Amino acid sequence: MNILEFIGELVxxxxxxxxxxIEAFLIWMIPSFLRSKSxxxxxxxxxxxxxxxxxxFALKFSALxxxxxxxxxxxxxxxxxxxxxxxxxxxxxxxxxxxxxxETVNEAAQRVREEVGDVTMLVNNAGIVTGKYFQDLKExxxxxxxxxxxxxxxxxxxxxxxxxxxxNHGHIVTIASIMGELVLPGxxxxxxxxxxxxxxxxxxxxxxxxxxxxxxxxxxxxxxxIDTGMFDGARIKKSAELLFPTLKxxxxxxxxxxxxxxxxxVVRTPFIFNIVVIISRILPLKAILLLEDFAGNEKAMKTxxxxxxxxxxxxxxxxxx
Ligand SMILES: *[C@@H]1O[C@H](CO)[C@@H](O)[C@H](O)[C@H]1NC(C)=O
Numbered sequence: 001m002n003i004l005e006f007i008g009e010l011v012x013x014x015x016x017x018x019x020x021x022i023e024a025f026l027i028w029m030i031p032s033f034l035r036s037k038s039x040x041x042x043x044x045x046x047x048x049x050x051x052x053x054x055x056x057f058a059l060k061f062s063a064l065x066x067x068x069x070x071x072x073x074x075x076x077x078x079x080x081x082x083x084x085x086x087x088x089x090x091x092x093x094x095x096x097x098x099x100x101x102x103e104t105v106n107e108a109a110q111r112v113r114e115e116v117g118d119v120t121m122l123v124n125n126a127g128i129v130t131g132k133y134f135q136d137l138k139e140x141x142x143x144x145x146x147x148x149x150x151x152x153x154x155x156x157x158x159x160x161x162x163x164x165x166x167x168n169h170g171h172i173v174t175i176a177s178i179m180g181e182l183v184l185p186g187x188x189x190x191x192x193x194x195x196x197x198x199x200x201x202x203x204x205x206x207x208x209x210x211x212x213x214x215x216x217x218x219x220x221x222x223x224x225x226i227d228t229g230m231f232d233g234a235r236i237k238k239s240a241e242l243l244f245p246t247l248k249x250x251x252x253x254x255x256x257x258x259x260x261x262x263x264x265x266v267v268r269t270p271f272i273f274n275i276v277v278i279i280s281r282i283l284p285l286k287a288i289l290l291l292e293d294f295a296g297n298e299k300a301m302k303t304x305x306x307x308x309x310x311x312x313x314x315x316x317x318x319x320x321x
Contacts, residue, residue, distance in 0.1 A: 032258050032261070032262050035262050036258075036261035036262055037261055037262070037263065038065075039061065039064045039065060039066045039121075039260070039261065040064070040065035040066075041065060041066075041067070042065075042066050042067070042120045042121050042171075043066070043067045043069060043116060043117055043118065043119050043120050043121070044061055044066045044067070044068050044069065044119070044120070044121040044122070044123060045068075045069040045071065045112065045119045045121070045122050045123065045156070045160065046058055046061075046068060046069070046070055046071065046123045046125055047071045047072070047097075047099050047123065047124055047125050047126035047152065047156060048071070048072055048125045048126030048127060049068075049070035049071060049072050049078055049081050049094070049125070050070075050072030050073075050074045050077025050078040050080070050081055051072075051074075051077055051081075051228075052226075052228035052229070052230060052249065053125055053175065053226065053228060053249060053252065053253060054070075054072070054081070054123075054125045054126065055081045055084070056249055056250065056253040057123055057125060057253060057256065057257075058070055058081050058082075058084075058085050058090075058092065059081075059084060059085060059088065059090075060253050060254070060256075060257050061257065061260075062085045062088065062090030062091065062092060063088060063090060064257070064261075066090075066121070067091040067092075067093075067116065067117075068085060068090065068091065068092045068093070069092075069093045069094075069095070069112050069116055069119060070082055070085075070092055070093065070094040070095070071094075071095050071096075071097045071099065071108065071126075072094075072096065072097070072126070073096060073097070073098050073099075073126075074096070075096045078094045078095070078096060079094050081094065082094040093112070093115065093116050095108050095111065095112065099126055099148065099152035099155060099156060100144075100147035100148055100151065100152050100155075101155075102155040102158070105152070105155040105156055105158075105159050106155075106158075106159055109156075109159035109160060118163050118167075119160045119163070119164075120164065120167075120169060120170050120171070121170065121171040121172075121173065121260070122156060122157065122160050122161075122164075122170070122171070122172050122173065123173040123175065124152070124153040124156055124157075124172075124173065124174050124175060124197070125173075125175040126148060126152060127148060127149050127175065127177075127230075128144065128145060128148045128149065129145075129187070129190050129230055129231065129306060130144075130145055130189055130190065131186065131187070131190075131231075131234070131301060131304040131305075131306050132186070132189075133185070133186050133188075133301070134188050137188065137189055141189055142189045142192075145189040145190060145192070145193045146189070146192065146193050146196065148193075149190070149193030149194060149196075149197055150193045150194070150196035150197045150200065153174060153197050153200055153201075154200060157172070157200075157204065161204075161216075164216050165208070165211065165213055165216065167215070168213050168214070168215035168216065169215045169216070170215070170216045170217070171216070171217045171218075171219065171260060171263075172201070172204070172205075172216070172217070172218050172219070173218075173219045173221065173256070173260060174197055174198070174200075174201040174218075174219070174220050174221065175221045175223075175256075176194045176197045176198050176201070176220060176221065176222050177190075177194045177222055177223065178222045178223060178224045178268060178273050178277075179191045179194045180194035180195050180197055180198035180222055181195075181198065181222060181268075181273075181277050181280075182273075182276065182277065182280055184297055184300055184301060185297065185298055185300075185301060186300070186301025186302070186304065187301060198220065198222070201218065201220050202220070204218075205218045217263045218265065219256075219259050219260055219263070219264055219265065219266070219267065220265065220266045220267070221252075221255075221256055221259070221266075221267045222266065222267065222268045222269075222273070223247055223252050223267070223268075223269045224244055224246075224247060224269065224270060224273060225246050225247065226246070226247045226248075226249055226252050227246050227247065227248055227249060228249050229306070229307045230306060230307055231304070231306065232304075232305050232306055232307065233303045233304045233305035233306065234300050234301050234303065234304045235296075235300060235303060236295050236296045236297060236300045237294075237295060237296030240294070240295040240296055243272060244270065244272065244273075244295070245270060247269060247270065251269075252269060255267055255269055279291075
């Protein structure tokens with residue numbers, strides 16, 4: 001290749017980049033209801049559907065005509081979610097499944113295929129938080145957190161993505177966390193697991209693109225602290241809370257529904273975290289640490305209590321029912 005050809009290629013590349021950036025901006029300007037896809041008749045599997053965000057996703061998506069398949073390790077909790085969906089006139093199926101075991105996931109997936117049909121949308125939502133500092137984190141803590149928050153995503157994807165690829169139709173939703181892009185002391189296992197979940201999502205997206213499967217969409221959800229009880233007690237400085245408010249579950253659920261309807265790639269919420277992520281990639285470490293000190297990050301996890309009565313140890317392994 002001679003130098004002129006190379007320069008020509010670079011010019012075309014830059015024009016192309018400019019074009020898709022303008023396109024993305026124009027699409028973003030259109031009100032979302034004008035570019036929403038119908039979700040009617042889709043079959044969506046939601047993990048961790050027994051409580052918190054998972055339950056809300058079940059209610060919101062089923063109200064849009066989505067058939068929801070609900071998985072949770074807690075049978076009574078997930079059955080309750082299914083009942084709530086049905087009371088609202090939605091279609092729901094529930095299963096107990098420990099998503100940390102690939103074999104269990106495969107068995108449950110097989111039952112879903114037989115009893116419900118093929119899953120066209122997957123919401124990897126189940127997640128746990130230990131909330132301990134490094135010196136107190138045990139081997140089991142690290143392993144459990146990695147198993148639930150990231151490896152489980154790989155198992156459910158292995159179970160459901162191949163069929164989506166065959167039909168070139170599907171949607172993968174990864175509920176990660178802003179802790180998949182930023183870090184906080186006292187959350188080393190959690191951050192590790194969320195960075196891993198983000199990495200899995202991002203690389204898989206590229207593999208699917210390389211296979212030219214443009215009917216499969218990916219939505220990454222990275223929220224800040226949501227008021228579901230999971231992060232109870234964790235708090236940054238009062239003044240910083242003005243900039244980084246704790247989110248209402250309803251608000252986040254609505255954002256995720258909208259993102260799925262509009263095939264949005266990534267949701268960071270509150271919006272300010274889009275800027276924080278950029279800043280964190282540009283400034284030198286010392287400057288970032290000063291900002292974190294200002295926000296009170298160092299002590300944020302000192303007061304953590306989490307979900308009382310739902311500790312990691314109590315969540316025993318459950319077989320499929
Ligand atoms: C399971 O869910 C029920 C109902 O939501 C709850 O009362 C119970 O504490 C949960 N069990 C565990 C082990 O988390």
